[in-house]
Amino acid sequence: MGSLARVGRLSITLAAAALLICSAQPSWAANRSVAAATCGRNCLTRLMTDYLDALVSGDHSRLRVIPSVRFTEDQRELKFGSDGIWRHKVGLTPYRFDIIDVRAGIAAGLVKVRIDGKPALLALRLLTRDGRISGVESIVVHSQAEGMIFNVDAIKSLSHAMALTPPASERNSRDEMIAIASRYPRGLQAGSFVKVDVPFAPEAYRFENGRLMAGPGCTFFRGCEHIKTQRIPTLSKLVYRVAAVDERQGVVLIRMDFGPGSVFEAPDRPKGQSLSVFEAFKVYGGQIHAVEAFMKVKPADQPLGWE
Numbered sequence: 001m002g003s004l005a006r007v008g009r010l011s012i013t014l015a016a017a018a019l020l021i022c023s024a025q026p027s028w029a030a031n032r033s034v035a036a037a038t039c040g041r042n043c044l045t046r047l048m049t050d051y052l053d054a055l056v057s058g059d060h061s062r063l064r065v066i067p068s069v070r071f072t073e074d075q076r077e078l079k080f081g082s083d084g085i086w087r088h089k090v091g092l093t094p095y096r097f098d099i100i101d102v103r104a105g106i107a108a109g110l111v112k113v114r115i116d117g118k119p120a121l122l123a124l125r126l127l128t129r130d131g132r133i134s135g136v137e138s139i140v141v142h143s144q145a146e147g148m149i150f151n152v153d154a155i156k157s158l159s160h161a162m163a164l165t166p167p168a169s170e171r172n173s174r175d176e177m178i179a180i181a182s183r184y185p186r187g188l189q190a191g192s193f194v195k196v197d198v199p200f201a202p203e204a205y206r207f208e209n210g211r212l213m214a215g216p217g218c219t220f221f222r223g224c225e226h227i228k229t230q231r232i233p234t235l236s237k238l239v240y241r242v243a244a245v246d247e248r249q250g251v252v253l254i255r256m257d258f259g260p261g262s263v264f265e266a267p268d269r270p271k272g273q274s275l276s277v278f279e280a281f282k283v284y285g286g287q288i289h290a291v292e293a294f295m296k297v298k299p300a301d302q303p304l305g306w307e
Helices: 006-021 027-038 041-057 173-192
Strands: 065-073 074-078 090-101 105-115 120-130 132-141 207-208 211-214 238-247 251-257 273-282 287-299
Touching: 041 090, 041 105, 041 120, 041 132, 105 238, 105 273, 105 287, 120 287, 132 287, 173 238, 173 251, 173 273, 173 287
Parallel strands: 065 132, 207 287
Antiparallel strands: 065 074, 090 105, 090 238, 105 120, 120 132, 207 211, 238 251, 251 273, 273 287
């Protein structure tokens, strides 16, 4: 487990990394205090609940939204309330993982739903302004063909690791959390988590689309039980941005486009594909304790948007 001593050893490196990362943050970072003043944690959580309930009812008319609310699904601009997932019959399941960023006014989540009676994965990010939804960024994964990895039946309830609220003595600052989590995509870019010294806790694991892909108990491929030293591809063209930071729960959500080479080519699969990813990192005590993600195949030349 992490410790304050571990934080101390990392502090100089993390401070330098945080300066670089914060300088590249999007414009919403400058408006954190305004967002927090108008919609706190309970307000943001309620907006997420209201949004999911509206999907189930198929009626968005009672949602608190700005008139020009922006809606994207699978990197495409769609009409809010009538296109994409809104065209289907949606049901909820017990699995819902909220990531609440009070300072940025963002409610994000990884949610298992049923679409037209079949299980699917929904990752979304609600941007807010004055207590109303101003934007929705989402992906919907319906099948293994769309997700490449898809073990949806294994997604039943929020894991103990992600549900844990870190004690105050173990919490890192917002900038430290971002710097720690950002080492992960940098490791993918370098083709090695060892080279960039990603600070994984001993029990750290990676769970993607319902499949244990790294950490204790992993049997997906040889060596995957060791998340830091396992073999990974070199994704030099991977791009990423911080999507939300839940400071109380110690979670950083990073939006990633894995880039060319992230999807194995096969005779039955189109060429030139990439992975669109919402990846959540449990960060406290100066270490990454868990990694959980929803991901979907997309054209490699299709940008994520929202930069």
